Amino acid sequence: MDFSSINPALLIASLMVSATPILLAAIGEAVVEKSGVLNLGVEGMMIVGAVVGFIVAVNTDTPLLGFVCAAIISGIFSIIFGMLTQYLKSNQVATGLGLTLVGLGLSALLGRPYEGMKSPTLKALEIPFFSDIPVLGKMLFSHDLMIYFSIFLVTSVWWFLKYTHAGMVLRAVGENHDAAHALGYKVVRVRMLAIMFGGATSGLGGAYISLARVPQWTEGMTAGAGWIALAIVVFASWRPWRVLFGAYIFGGVTVLQLNLQAAGASIPVEYLSMSPYLITIVVLVIISSRGNQGAPASLGRPFHASS
Amino acid sequence: MFKLEKRPQQSQKWIYLSPFLAVLITMISGGILFAALGENPFEAIRIIFWDPLFDPNFASYSRPQLLVKAGPLILIAIGLSFGFKAGVWNIGAEGQYILGAIFGASVALAFYPMESKFIFPLMIIAGALGGFLWGLIPALLKAKLNTNEILVSLMLVYVAESILASVSQGLLKNPDGYGFPGSRNLQNYESAANVEIIANSGMHWGVLFAFITVIVSYIILTKHIQGFNIQLTGQAPRASKFAGVNPTANIVFCLGISGALAGLAGMFEVSGPSGQITIEFNSGYGFTAIIVAFLGRLHPIGIFLSGLLIALTYIGGELAQLMLGLPGASIQLFQGMLLFFLLATDLFANYKVKIGADN
Amino acid sequence: MYIKSVIAGAIASLGVAAAALAADVKVGFVYVGPVGDYGWTYEHDQGRLAVEEHFGDRVETVYQELVPEGADSERVMTQMALQGADLIFTTSFGYMEPTINVAKKFPDVKFEHATGYMRADNVSTYSARFYEGRAIQGHIAGKMTKTNKVGYIGSFPIPEVVRGINSAFIHARKVNPDVEFNIVWIYTWFDPAKEADAATALIEQGCDVVLQHTDSTAPQAAAEKAGGVITFGQASDMAMFKPMPRVSSIIDDWAPYYIARTQAVLDGTWTSTDTWDGIGPGMVGIGEITSAVPADVKAEALAMKDAIASGDYHPFTGPINKQDGSVWLAAGETADDGTLLGMNFYVEGIKGDVPQ
Incomplete structure (x- = not known):
C-alpha cells in the first residue's frame, strides 16, 4: 500500500466538489426544519433541479442560467409540498415521500431526450494571486463559482438565523407554532417561504451534479444524495456551520474510497458508505438523550390555527 | 378564500370516498400526461389498468404476477399501518425488508446443499427475526430516549443497503458465479425455494402469508385490546396513559411487528421471485408500501385492495413500456401523483371546507 | 368472459396490435442501460435498427431499456414472449439465469444471451473478443x-x-x-x-x-x-x-450478427450456438x-x-x-x-x- 500518491490538496479539492450538491441541499433543508417542517422530498427536488439545470444549460449554452432556472423550478416544485402540508394539512412524511417519487418520475420523463448529451460546464475561477499560492491555491482558490456561492450561502443562513428579526421569527415558529401564532406571526407564510427556499437550494444542488460534478444527465443520477443531505442536517444539529462541516466529511466518502482504491488500498467500501448514516444515528441519540436540545420542537407536527 | 373547520370526528363518508376520488383524478391527470407525451391517453390507461387483467395474450400471465407484486406490498403495509395508527412513523421498512432477506438467505445458504423440510420454516423464522431486530433499533431508541424514529428508521435503510452490497460481494457470494456479485439462486435449491402453492397462480407462500396477515390484523384491530390501545395512543396520547397503556410496549409492538412483517416479505421475495441476494435486490417495496398503507386508509381490507391496485400499476406500467415505449419513470410519477391526490382529498375527511365566508 | 375479450380485442386492434400482425418475425431486445448511453446499450440498439432497416416490414422489433438484472428482467422477457416475440436478445451478463428460466417456459421462442455461458436448446450465447x-x-x-x-x-x-x-x-x-x-x-x-x-x-x-x-x-x-x-x-x-x-x-458491431440470427429464424434454420467473434469477422x-x-x-x-x-x-x-x-x-x-x-x-x- 502506498498512500504517497494521494495528493492531499487535490483530494480536498475534489472532496469539496463532490460535497457541494449535498451541502447546498442540506443548508436549505436545515432552514426548512428550523421552521418546524420535515420535508423528506429533498431527493425529488434535487433531481428536478438536475434535469432542469441541464436542459437549460444545453439549450442556452449558459450553465449559470441553468443554475438559476434549476433554483426557480425546484422552488416552485416544492410549493406542491407546501400547499399540501401547510394548507391542506396533509401528513408531512407521506407528502415528502410523494414529492421524491414525483420528482424522480418527472425528471426522467423530461430528461429522456437529453441522455448521453454533453453539457457546457462551469469554468473554474482562478482567483488572482490566491490561486497561485502553493498547495492552498489549488485546494481552495481554483474552484468554480458555485462552490464559493455554497459557502456564501452557509454564511448567509447562519447570519440570518442568528442576527435578523426574520430569522428569530422563523426559529420561534419552529420551536412552538402555537405560541408564535399567538404572538401574531404568520406561521403558514413563514413555513411556505422556508419550504421554497429549501426547494431552491436543493435544485441548485441537483444542478451542480448534472452541470459540474458529472457533467451529464441520467435518470436517477442524484443517487441518494438527498437522503444524505437529510442525514447531515440532523448530524449538524440544525447549525449552519456544522452542516458545512458534515457535508465536507460525508459528501466525500465515495471520492475518498475511490482514491484509496486507486492508490491500491483495499478498504471495504460498504463500511465507508454506511458511516454517515451510522454516525447520524449516534448524533440523534446524543441529542435526544440530552432532552432534544437543538432540535426544533415542532418538527414534523401539523399546525392548525385553532383560534 | 376558503376556510377550514376541523371536524370533531373524521367523516366516515369521505374516508371511504377519497381513495376512489384520488384514483379517478390520477387517471385523468395521467391521461393528460400521456397525451402530452404524444400517446393516446385512452390506450395508455387501458394498457395500464385493463390489459393486465383482461388482455387475452397477457392476462393469464399478468394476473398471477399481480399477486406476486401485491404480496410483499400488502405484508409490509399491514405492518406499517399498526405504527401509523399509533403515531409511530416507521419509514424504514425497506431496510427491514433487506435484513429479513439476508437473514433468510443466510439460513438457506448455511444448509446448502442439504435437503430437509425444516429448512424453509427456519428461513421464515429467520426472516421475521431479521426484520424484527432491525425494527427494534428505532423502537428502543424511541421508547427509551425519545429519539426521532422517522430519522433513525430512514438512516437504517441506507445502512441495510450497504450491508446488502457487502454480503452480495462477500459473505453470501455464489462461489460458482465467476466473480459476479450475488448469492446462489435459491429457486434452484429445493428445500429453500419459495414455490407456488398452486402452479401458475402466482400464489407463493408469501402471498398466502399476506392474506393471513390481513385477516389476523383485522381481528386484532377490531376485537383485541391491543388494537384498541394502538388506536387510542394515536388519537389521544394522554388519555391512553390514563387508560394504562404502556407506551414503551406499544412502540416496541408497532415497530417490531412492522419490522417482522417487512422481514418476512424480504425473505419470501429472496427465496421466490427474486431467487438471490444481489446488490440491487431491494426494489423500493418498503417505500411503496407507505403509499399502499395510506391509500388503504390503514385498514386491513383497504390495504389489501390498495396493494392490488398499486401492483396493477406496476404490471400495467411495464406493459405500457413494452407496448407504447412509455418510459418506466412515468409509472413512478403516476404512483406519486396518486399519493398526492389522496393526501389532498383527505382534507375533506378531516375538515369541513367553507368557501367564501371569512369570519 | 367471451364478450369481454371481444371488446378488449376490438379495442386492441385499433392500437399497436394492428402493426404486429403484418410482420413475419418479431424480435425483442432487453437492455440494461438507456439506449442513449452512447456506449454498450447504444450499440445494441444500433444493431436493432440495422435489423429493422435490413428486413423492412418483414420484421418488427421491440425493446425495453434500463431493465434491472434480476426478477424484473424475467417478467420483461416473459411479457415479450407473450407479446409474440420469436427471437429475444438479452444483452447483459446478469440476465443469464432469467433468460434460461424464461426459455424453459417458452420452448418455441429463441433466446440469445450476450456474454454469458449458459445455453439450452433454444438459448444461444454470443459475445465479442x-x-x-x-x-x-x-x-x-x-x-x-x-x-x-x-x-x-x-x-x-x-x-x-x-x-x-x-x-x-x-x-x-x-x-x-x-x-x-x-x-x-x-x-x-x-x-x-x-x-x-x-x-x-x-x-x-x-x-x-x-x-x-x-x-x-x-x-x-x-x-x-x-x-x-x-x-x-x-x-x-x-x-x-x-x-x-x-x-x-x-x-461493438452487433448488426451483422443480429441480422444473421433474425434471418435464421425467418428461414427456420436457427439452432443453439455459441459465438465468440473478434476483429476478423468484424x-x-x-x-x-x-x-x-x-x-x-x-x-x-x-x-x-x-x-x-x-x-x-x-x-x-x-x-x-x-x-x-x-x-x-x-x-x-x-x-x-x-x-x-x-x-x-x-x-x-x-x-x-x-x-x-
Missing part, C-alpha cells in the same frame, strides 16, 4: 503515458473484465516496462456519477491514460475537464470526445485513431489490428506468467478459449488482487 481491441489500447496507452500510470475503471470482477485488463496490461508493458495499472472497481455497468468520480480519482493519482469497462461517456468528460489525459471509447465510438481525450475506441471494430496519437504509434497499432484480424497474432501469446510468477503460457503458446472464458487471475506485473 473485446480483448483483441484491448491489446491495441494497451499498446497505445503504454506508448503515450508520460507518468507511466494507466488508470482502469472496472465494473464487475468477472472474467470478461479481467481478460480485458490483462490484455491491455500485457501490451502496455511490452512497449513500456515501467508502466503500472491502477484499477478501480465500481460494481456497476452504468452510473455516470460514479464513473466520473472514479476517473477523477485515477487522474488525481497521476494517471494520464484512463481505460474504462463501463458504459457511459462520463469518464471521457472527466478526462476532458482535467486536460492532458487520454481515453478510449468503450463499446461505442464516443466520437464527440475526439480528438482528445478520446484517441481511439473499441466499437464484431469488434477499432474506431479512428486520432491525430493526438503520433504517426508511428498509430502505424504500429494498425499493424497489430491487421495481424489480429488475419489470425497471425493472438493477444495472449506466451511467454506469460500469472501474477504469482507461475508459468501460464510457455513461449509461443497461445491461450485456449476455455481458460480465457473463465479467467479470474491477473498476469504478472499487475498489482492488487482480483476481488473475490
Whole structure:
C-alpha cells in the first residue's frame, strides 16, 4: 500500500466538489426544519433541479442560467409540498415521500431526450494571486463559482438565523407554532417561504451534479444524495456551520474510497458508505438523550390555527 | 378564500370516498400526461389498468404476477399501518425488508446443499427475526430516549443497503458465479425455494402469508385490546396513559411487528421471485408500501385492495413500456401523483371546507 | 368472459396490435442501460435498427431499456414472449439465469444471451473478443503515458473484465516496462456519477491514460475537464470526445450478427450456438485513431489490428506468467478459449488482487 500518491490538496479539492450538491441541499433543508417542517422530498427536488439545470444549460449554452432556472423550478416544485402540508394539512412524511417519487418520475420523463448529451460546464475561477499560492491555491482558490456561492450561502443562513428579526421569527415558529401564532406571526407564510427556499437550494444542488460534478444527465443520477443531505442536517444539529462541516466529511466518502482504491488500498467500501448514516444515528441519540436540545420542537407536527 | 373547520370526528363518508376520488383524478391527470407525451391517453390507461387483467395474450400471465407484486406490498403495509395508527412513523421498512432477506438467505445458504423440510420454516423464522431486530433499533431508541424514529428508521435503510452490497460481494457470494456479485439462486435449491402453492397462480407462500396477515390484523384491530390501545395512543396520547397503556410496549409492538412483517416479505421475495441476494435486490417495496398503507386508509381490507391496485400499476406500467415505449419513470410519477391526490382529498375527511365566508 | 375479450380485442386492434400482425418475425431486445448511453446499450440498439432497416416490414422489433438484472428482467422477457416475440436478445451478463428460466417456459421462442455461458436448446450465447481491441489500447496507452500510470475503471470482477485488463496490461508493458495499472472497481455497468468520480480519482493519482469497462461517456468528460489525459471509447465510438481525450475506441458491431440470427429464424434454420467473434469477422471494430496519437504509434497499432484480424497474432501469446510468477503460457503458446472464458487471475506485473 502506498498512500504517497494521494495528493492531499487535490483530494480536498475534489472532496469539496463532490460535497457541494449535498451541502447546498442540506443548508436549505436545515432552514426548512428550523421552521418546524420535515420535508423528506429533498431527493425529488434535487433531481428536478438536475434535469432542469441541464436542459437549460444545453439549450442556452449558459450553465449559470441553468443554475438559476434549476433554483426557480425546484422552488416552485416544492410549493406542491407546501400547499399540501401547510394548507391542506396533509401528513408531512407521506407528502415528502410523494414529492421524491414525483420528482424522480418527472425528471426522467423530461430528461429522456437529453441522455448521453454533453453539457457546457462551469469554468473554474482562478482567483488572482490566491490561486497561485502553493498547495492552498489549488485546494481552495481554483474552484468554480458555485462552490464559493455554497459557502456564501452557509454564511448567509447562519447570519440570518442568528442576527435578523426574520430569522428569530422563523426559529420561534419552529420551536412552538402555537405560541408564535399567538404572538401574531404568520406561521403558514413563514413555513411556505422556508419550504421554497429549501426547494431552491436543493435544485441548485441537483444542478451542480448534472452541470459540474458529472457533467451529464441520467435518470436517477442524484443517487441518494438527498437522503444524505437529510442525514447531515440532523448530524449538524440544525447549525449552519456544522452542516458545512458534515457535508465536507460525508459528501466525500465515495471520492475518498475511490482514491484509496486507486492508490491500491483495499478498504471495504460498504463500511465507508454506511458511516454517515451510522454516525447520524449516534448524533440523534446524543441529542435526544440530552432532552432534544437543538432540535426544533415542532418538527414534523401539523399546525392548525385553532383560534 | 376558503376556510377550514376541523371536524370533531373524521367523516366516515369521505374516508371511504377519497381513495376512489384520488384514483379517478390520477387517471385523468395521467391521461393528460400521456397525451402530452404524444400517446393516446385512452390506450395508455387501458394498457395500464385493463390489459393486465383482461388482455387475452397477457392476462393469464399478468394476473398471477399481480399477486406476486401485491404480496410483499400488502405484508409490509399491514405492518406499517399498526405504527401509523399509533403515531409511530416507521419509514424504514425497506431496510427491514433487506435484513429479513439476508437473514433468510443466510439460513438457506448455511444448509446448502442439504435437503430437509425444516429448512424453509427456519428461513421464515429467520426472516421475521431479521426484520424484527432491525425494527427494534428505532423502537428502543424511541421508547427509551425519545429519539426521532422517522430519522433513525430512514438512516437504517441506507445502512441495510450497504450491508446488502457487502454480503452480495462477500459473505453470501455464489462461489460458482465467476466473480459476479450475488448469492446462489435459491429457486434452484429445493428445500429453500419459495414455490407456488398452486402452479401458475402466482400464489407463493408469501402471498398466502399476506392474506393471513390481513385477516389476523383485522381481528386484532377490531376485537383485541391491543388494537384498541394502538388506536387510542394515536388519537389521544394522554388519555391512553390514563387508560394504562404502556407506551414503551406499544412502540416496541408497532415497530417490531412492522419490522417482522417487512422481514418476512424480504425473505419470501429472496427465496421466490427474486431467487438471490444481489446488490440491487431491494426494489423500493418498503417505500411503496407507505403509499399502499395510506391509500388503504390503514385498514386491513383497504390495504389489501390498495396493494392490488398499486401492483396493477406496476404490471400495467411495464406493459405500457413494452407496448407504447412509455418510459418506466412515468409509472413512478403516476404512483406519486396518486399519493398526492389522496393526501389532498383527505382534507375533506378531516375538515369541513367553507368557501367564501371569512369570519 | 367471451364478450369481454371481444371488446378488449376490438379495442386492441385499433392500437399497436394492428402493426404486429403484418410482420413475419418479431424480435425483442432487453437492455440494461438507456439506449442513449452512447456506449454498450447504444450499440445494441444500433444493431436493432440495422435489423429493422435490413428486413423492412418483414420484421418488427421491440425493446425495453434500463431493465434491472434480476426478477424484473424475467417478467420483461416473459411479457415479450407473450407479446409474440420469436427471437429475444438479452444483452447483459446478469440476465443469464432469467433468460434460461424464461426459455424453459417458452420452448418455441429463441433466446440469445450476450456474454454469458449458459445455453439450452433454444438459448444461444454470443459475445465479442473485446480483448483483441484491448491489446491495441494497451499498446497505445503504454506508448503515450508520460507518468507511466494507466488508470482502469472496472465494473464487475468477472472474467470478461479481467481478460480485458490483462490484455491491455500485457501490451502496455511490452512497449513500456515501467508502466503500472491502477484499477478501480465500481460494481456497476452504468452510473455516470460514479464513473466520473472514479476517473477523477485515477487522474488525481497521476494517471494520464484512463481505460474504462463501463458504459457511459462520463469518464471521457472527466478526462476532458482535467486536460492532458487520454481515453478510449468503450463499446461505442464516443466520437464527440475526439480528438482528445478520446484517441481511439473499441466499437461493438452487433448488426451483422443480429441480422444473421433474425434471418435464421425467418428461414427456420436457427439452432443453439455459441459465438465468440473478434476483429476478423468484424464484431469488434477499432474506431479512428486520432491525430493526438503520433504517426508511428498509430502505424504500429494498425499493424497489430491487421495481424489480429488475419489470425497471425493472438493477444495472449506466451511467454506469460500469472501474477504469482507461475508459468501460464510457455513461449509461443497461445491461450485456449476455455481458460480465457473463465479467467479470474491477473498476469504478472499487475498489482492488487482480483476481488473475490
